[in-house]
Amino acid sequence: MKKAVLIIAVVALAAVIIVVNVNRKKTGVEAIVWYGMMPHPYKTEVRSGVERFELETGLRVLKVVGQQWTQDNENVNVEALSTKDHKAFSIYPGDPAGANALFGQLKSRGQLVVAYGAEPGLPTPVPFTVATDIKAAAMTAADKLIDLMGGRGRILNVLELVTDINTKKRDDGIREVVAGHPGVEIIQTISDMTQVSEATVKIQSALAARMNEIDGMITTGYNPTIAAASVLTEWHKDPSHKRIRFIGIDTGATVIQAIRDGAIDATIAQNPPGHGYISCMLLKLLLDGWTPIRDYQFIDAGIVIVTKDNLETYASDVRKITDGIAADLKTRYLRSPK
Template sequence: MGKTKKNALVSLVVLSLVGTLAAGCSTSKGVDQTAASKETDYKLGWYASAPHPYFEEVKKGVEAFEKEYGITVEKQIGPDWNQTSETDNVGALAAKGIKYFSIYPSDGSGANGLYEELTNRGVKIVNFGASTVQPTTASFFVGTDAKKAAMVATEKLIELMGDKGNIINVLEVLEDSNTILRKQGVEEVVKKHPNVTIIQEISGMKSTEEAVQKIDSVIAANIDKVDGIIATGFTPTVAIAQVMGDYKSKDNKRTIHSIGIDTDPIVVKAIKDGTVDATIAQNSFGAGYLSMLLLKKMADGWAPKQDSYAVDGGIVVVTKDNVDTFQDDIMKVTNDLKANLETKYLEKK
C-alpha cells in the first residue's frame, strides 16, 4: 500500500471514530453529560444544633429534597446548643468538601464569625429555623418569624381570655436566639392590652419531664389568679398539653386558656379533646426543603436578589376548627414559595 493511500485510510478511521463519539454525545436518548457532571458538583450539608423534635421535622423536608432531586445531603445533628460545638463540627464538614450549608445558628451573633470564615473560602450558607444577627454573610434565612409568631399566639390567647386577666409565660431555653425573640413578642403584645398582665415567667425547659414539673408547680402557685398560659417552644407546649389534660380531668373550676407552638401529636390530640385551645403550626418541613432548594439553585448559578434575605415559611393558627386540615395549608405555603423562588428571591448570574 502506498504512503498516500495509507495516510488517507488512517484519516478515514480517525474521522469515523470522531463521528461515532460525536453522535453518541448528541443522541437524545443518551445521558445528559452536562447535567450529570453538574450533579457531581452539589456538595450540600445540613447542620442542626442538638437533638430536638423540631429538627426531626425539618429533616423530613431535607429528605424529601434528596428524594426529589436525587442529591445526597450530608446531615448532622450536634450535641448541644453551644456555638463552639457548632463551629467545630461545621468546620469539619467544610474540610470534607461541603460547599453549601443549611445551618441552624446556635448563637445568632456568635455564628457570624463561623459564617465569615466559610464565606471567605467560597462556601454558601442558608440559615434555617433561626437567623443570624444582621449584617451576616448568610445568603438567606428560611423559617418562621419567631417574634411575629409569638405575637400572633399572644393575641389569640388574649382573645380567648376576653381581653383581660393574668398570663403565665412559658419559655423554652434562653440560650436559643429564637426564645429571646419570642419573649419580646409576648411582652410587646401584652403591653398593648391594659387589662392583661404577665404574672410569672418560667424558662429552662430542656426535657418534657422538666417542663411538666415546672409548669405544674407554677400553675399550682397561681391557681387563684391565672387565666391563660402560653408556651412558645416545642417542649413546653407538649408539657402544657399534659398538664392541662390532668388539670381539667380533676374538674377544676377555674378556666385556664392555653396556646402553644408546633404540632406534636400529643398537642394535636389535646386540641381535639379541648384540653388545649390552640397552637401555632410552623412550616418545619419547608425550612428543610426550601433551604436545600435555595442552595441547589445557588450551585446552579443563581444568586440572591437584593433585600431578599428572609424567606418566611409561614404559620397557621391551629384550633379545633382546622385541626384536621392545617397540614394542607402549610404544604400550600411551601409549594407557593417553591414556585416563586426564581422570581422573588433569586436572579440568574
Template sequence: MKTPIRFTALALSLLLGSGAALAADLKIGVSMSQFDDTYLTNVREYMDKHAKSYPKGDGVQLQFEDARADVVKQLSQVENFISQKVDAIIVNPVDTASTARISKSAIEAGIPLVYVNRRPDQKDLPKGVAAVTSDDEEAGRLQMQYIADKLGGKGKIVILLGDLANNSTTNRTKGIKEVLAKYPGIKIEQEQTGIWLRDRGMTLVNDWLTQGREFNAVLANNDEMAIGAAMALKSAGTKPGSVLIAGVDGTPDGLNAISKGEMTVSVFQDAKGQGVGSLEAARKMARHETIEQNIVIPFKLITPDNVKDFK
C-alpha cells in the same frame, strides 16, 4: 488505523468522565442544634426526604450532624464540612448570637451557607450567606391575640420561655408582649424558661400550682412546653379547657392535643417549608444561582376549628 481509534476512545472516555463529574451529586453538610428536638426532627426529615426526590445525576448527598446544643461542637462540625470541601452548608444555630465565626469560616472557604429555622442576630447577612426562617414575633402576636380574645381582655397568664440563648425565644415573647400592651387587664403572673422541653414545662407549671399561684392561661414558646403544661394541669385535677394553653409549631403531638381539647391553640411553623426551602437555597447557591437572601416562611394560626386542615 489503530492509533486514531485509540485516541478517539480515550477522548470519548475523558469526555464521559468530565460529564460524569459535572453530573455528580452535590455534597451538603447539615449541622442541627440538637436532634432530640421534636420540631427540628421534622425539619431534618423533610430535608432528607426532599434530597432523595432529585433525579439521578442531579441529586444531593446530605451529611447530618448533631451539635447537641453545644456552640463549640457546632463550629467544629462546620470546620469539618469545610475541610471535606462540601458544596454548601446548612446550619440550625445553637446560639443565634454566636454565628459570626460560622459565617466567617464559610465565607473565607467560599462555601455557601444557609441558616435554617433560627436567623443569626446580626441585622444584615453577609454575601454568600442566606437564611430560611419564620417571623417569630408574628407567632407570639398570633397566639396572644387569640388568648386575649378568649379571656375577654382580663386575667392572669404565665409564659413558658424557650432557650434564652435563642432569638426565637426573645422574638416570640416580644410578640406576646406587643399584644399585651393593648390589654392592661391581662397580667403576667410568672415567666420562666422551660428550654423548649416538655418535662421542663410540666415541672414549672406543677411548681406554680403547688405554690398556689392562679392563672387563666399558659403562653408557651413551643408546643412541647405547652403539652407539658397541659399534663401538669391534668395531674392537678384541673378541668380541661378551664386554663387556656397556647403553643407554637403545630407539631403532630400539638395538633392531637388541640383535637382532644388539651391545648387551646397553636401557631403552625412550617417544618416542610423550612426544610425544603433551606435545601433548595443551598442547592441553588452551590450552583451559583441567585436567590433571595432572607426567605420567610409564614406562620398560620391553628384553632380547634381548623386543626383538621393541618393533619
C-alpha cells in the same frame, strides 16, 4: 511477549482502579450539608423537609446532627465538615454573632451558606435566612390567647431555652402585645426547659402556686408545649379547677390530641419541613448559578393557627405555604444564571 502483555494488563487495571477511585471521590461527597445542632423534635421535622428535597431532586444531602445546642459545638463540627469538599451548608445559627463568624469563614473558603430556623445578627454574610418570623408568630399567639381570655386576665408565660436566640424575640413579642391590653398582665414567666419532664415539673409548680390567679397560659417552645398539653389535660378533668385558656407552639401528637379532646384551645403550627426544604432548594439554585437579587433576604416560612376547627387540614395548609415559596424562588428572590 507474555511479559509485555502482562505489563499492559497491569497498567490497564491500574488505570481502571484510578478512574473508579476518582469517580467514587466525585460522587461520594455530597455538595450540600444540612446541620442540626442536636437531637430535638424540631430538627426531626426540618430533616423531613430535607429528605423531601432529596426525593424530588435526586440529590443527596449529608445530614449531620451535633451533640449540644451551643455555637461552640456547632463551630467544631461544621469546621471539620468544611474541609471535606462540601460546597454548601444549611445551618441553624446557634448564636447571632458567633454564627456569623462561622458563616464568614465558610464564605471566605468559597462555600455557600443559608441559615434556617433563626435569624443571625445583621448584617450577616449569608444571603438568606429561611425561618418563622419569630416575634410576629409570638405576637399572633399572644393576640389569640387574649382573645380566648375575653380581652382581660393574667397570663403564665412559659419560655423554653434561654440559650436559643429565638427565645428573647418570642418573649419580647408577647410582652409587646400584652402592653397593648390594659386588662391583661403577665403574672409569671418561667423558662429554661430542655426536656419535657423538666417543663412538666415547672408548669405544675406554677399552677399549684397560682391556681386561682392564672387565666391563660402561652408556651413558645416545643418541650413546654408538649408538657403543658399533658398538664392541662389532667387539670381540666377536675371540675373544681378553673378553665385555663391556652395556646402553644408546634404540633406534637400530645398537643393535637389535647386540642381534639378540648383540653387546650390552640397551637401555632410552624413550618419546620419548609425550613429544611427551602434552604436546600436555595443552595441547589445558588450552586446552579442563580444569584440573590439582594445581599440579604429573610424568607418567612409561615405559620398556621391550629384549633379544633382545622385539625384535619392544617398540615396541608402548611405544605401549601412551602410550595408557594418554592415556586417563587426564581422570580422573587433570585436572578437567573448569566
